[in-house]
Amino acid sequence: MKRITWVDFGKGITILFVVLGHVLTGMFNTPGYSNYNGITKTSIAIIFTFIMPVFFALSGYLYHPNNGIKNYGRNILKKAINLLFPYMIFSENYKNKLATCPKINTKYISTRKVHF
Missing domain, CATH: 1.10.287 (Helix Hairpins)
Structure with a gap:
């Protein structure tokens, strides 16, 4: 497009x-x-x-809208890869930064483990 x-x-x-x-x-x-x-x-x-x-x-x-179930499944997979993969990378990097930088203010940040 x-x-x-x-x-x-x-x-x-x-x-x-x-x-x-x-x-x-x-x-x-x-x-x-x-x-x-x-x-x-x-x-x-x-x-x-x-x-x-x-x-x-x-x-x-x-x-x-996409026509057909085949295109719908492909679209969902594409969105999952485009959105979830960067989210997982960012979450891991952020978790590591929190672990190595103790002075980060986590008052407004949830540090719960990300479940996949």
């Missing part, structure tokens, strides 16, 4: 806004930025109110 430039651009912008929202959330939880709480709360609310629906709408714009 041919790529649609404006959709790719829009998804990229929304991804950047999600990252910005998470950075602002981290800043909001840091004592050094207590003077900016009002600005940060408002920015986070604005970002997360419209960014995720826009991202899902852009992603849904590209959805097209």
